[in-house]
Amino acid sequence: MIDGLLSLILSAEVNRTNLELQQTSDSYAAAILLEKQKTAAPKVTATYTVTYDVSYRGTIQADKEEFRNLVRETLTSPNGWARAGVTFKEVSSGGRLHVVLASGDQVKAVSPSGCSTELSCTVKPYVLINDTRWRLSTDSYNNAGQSLKKYRQMVINHEVGHFLGHDHVTGCVNGYAPIMLQQSTGLRGCLANEWPLNNELWVRGL
Ligand SMILES: [Zn+2]
Structure with missing residues (x-):
């Protein structure tokens, strides 16, 4: 009994260490x-300013202010779409882009054929x-030991x-997942990555 407990504790310890190492x-x-x-950054040839607002739909269990803050941190990060020449400016309403934290049913409601209740979705001008x-x-x-913050920043950058x-x-680029690879459904042999790669630094249709 004690032995069994000890080996359980030890194996939990090993798993924890593996996760930390990862x-x-x-x-x-x-x-x-x-x-x-x-x-190796490419030259930015055009610049864009995108106003965005943040709102909520359906029954939200997450911390709303935490959402708003991480959206801002991610969209204004020098590691993000700013490298493609895009400057995001938060407004209280009437933005060109609407970033919405939504319950699954509300995500699907925006496009019943294109969006699911399980994942995030973009239907312009809504993310x-x-x-x-x-x-x-x-x-x-989670299975790759990636932090929640990294996932959150990935999904914001992917949908935007x-x-x-x-x-x-x-396909991976130098081993890394492009931001536009569907990392939410599988890393497909690539390393997780939450920022756009250099070959993804372009904008179309703004
Ligand atoms: Zn997508």
Whole structure:
């Protein structure tokens, strides 16, 4: 009995250490990626200013202010779409882009054929972030030991990428998942990545 308990505790300890190691090597890999991207950054040829507002639909369980703050942090980050020449400015309403934290049924309601209750979805000018995914992340990220913040920033940048004219892509670039790869449903052998890659720094149809 005691032996059984001890081995249970030990194996839990090993699992925890593995997860920590994975997270450490992952943030190291992320730092290397950002450094590489900076040194090989393409020239920005056009600049855009996009006003956006933040709202909520359906029954929201997440912390709304935390959502608003991380949306702002992500959209104004020098690691993000700013590298494609896009400046995001938050307004209280009437933005060109509406960033919405929505319950699954409300995500699907915007486009019953194009969106699901399970994931986030973009139907211009709406970027709908799924409240359940926002709170719990996805199996693909959780199983790879990725932090909730990283998942959240990935999903914001991915959905806003659709708003900026991007479709989905497949295949890793130097081992990393492009932001427009559907990382929520599977990393497909790539390292998780929450920022647009250098070859994704373009805007169409704004
Ligand atoms: Zn998508």
